[in-house]
Amino acid sequence: MGIGYAALAIKAGLTPLQTVLFSIFVYAGAGEIIAVSMLLNNATALAIILTNFVVNLRYLVMNICVYNKVTKSSLLKNILTAHIVTDESFALFSLMEESSIWTYSGISFTSWLSWIFGAVIGVTVLDLLPVIVTNSFNISLYALFVAILIPSIKKSRQITLLVAITGIINIILQLLIGNWSIITSTIIGALIGVYLVDDKYVSNVEEEETA
Amino acid sequence: MNQADIMILGCALVTFIPRLIPAIFVGKINFGKKTEKFLNLLPYTALTALIVPGVLTVDNQLWYIGLIGAVVAAGLAWKKVPLGAIVILTVIVLISVYSIIPLI
Known part of the structure; x- marks a missing residue:
């Protein structure tokens, strides 16, 4: 997934450094992919930022749940871990019996690193791929969106x-x-x-x- | 600073603030049921707005390329294929479609 995002970001005109920094500082899979696909369609920075704000507002709800559940924490630990919540780590953590801040930050930190790592691999291998393959990568984000939606549609x-x-x-x-x-x-x-x-x-x- | 740098900084900021607020004011925020529902529905409607009609412009010349991809992905998701596999398989299908097109 990180690789697919990187493919799209490079195509949208981001430098490899910008692509990786985006993953580090924003860390929101859907939000990032939305941002670069909007950039690809020549959207303004303002439109992209506002869309990201709306799409990522769900983290407000997720973090409310996380910090209500978490134990053995402090204000400082809360603030330090606030950035690394994401849909997967949230889902895992809310289903677990264990509620320590260390467990939570462990899960979250691991998925954060692997997301960044995916972007790094993406920008590295991309130069080596032929045009048809990179073109086909365009579908990866839509495939992902569709795949996320279908289970709810089924339900x-x-x-x-x-x-x-x-x-x-x-x-x-x-x-x-x-x-x-x-x-x-x-x-x-x-x-x-x-x-x-x-x-x-x-x-x-x-x-x-x-x- | 170019457009992309502004985008990165802006997105980082607007994504971090909603994450930070609950970490500081833990236990002090309570939404009404309706607001909570609204926030939880946003990802669904955002995904929809991104797919329709954007998927038809995956290839600027051939609109059906995106449609094929979406249908393949939907079919695989329906069969509960894991996310990563769906993405990879859909890309592979499209690469095959691209290699057949010159023959038609």
């Missing part, structure tokens, strides 16, 4: 419907407001979803509360 008709509605809104908005459509239809879609989708299908938070 709930309401989410399927929400996905369809959001897609249609985005197609229409794209004609009207170009690259701002992504952030706008994301927010409109989620607002619709609040009323459309049954509570039980959303919220990783509820699993956390019952755990």
Whole structure:
């Protein structure tokens, strides 16, 4: 995954150094891939930053759960570990019985390093690949997005419907407001979803509360 | 500083702040059920907005290339193939499609 991101970032015109720094400092798989694919479509930095803000707002919810659960921590340890939360480490940690800050930071730090390592490999091997292969790498991010969405679509008709509605809104908005459509239809879609989708299908938070 | 540097700094900042706030104010933040639901739905709708219609522009000349990729990925995900394998297999399928196109 890190490699796919790197392929896209280089294609969008980032230098290898920028590509790796982005992974270190932002560390949000979907957010980074979204950012470079928007960059590829000539979006402005402002549009990209705002979209990232919205997409990554979920970490607010995740960290609320994490720091409510975590034990043997302190303000300083909390602050030092805040950056390295991500969907995978959050999911793992919320399902575990163990709740020490050391366990949590261990999981998170490992996945952070492997994400950075993926980007480094990506920018290193990319020069060696033929054009058709790098072209085909463009699909990797969409393949990833689709693969993440499908399990939820399978689980709930309401989410399927929400996905369809959001897609249609985005197609229409794209004609009207170009690259701002992504952030706008994301927010409109989620607002619709609040009323459309049954509570039980959303919220990783509820699993956390019952755990 | 070019556009990309500004993007990196900006994204880093707006991603870190939501991560940091709960770490400092632990136990003091509580959202209403609706707000929480809204925040949890954002990743779904964001992914959708990115896929549709962007996937059709994977190849600027051949719109169906992206569609083929999306269908392959969806099929594999439906069969519960692991994420990494889905990405690799989809890329391989597209490379094969590219190598068949000149023959048609």
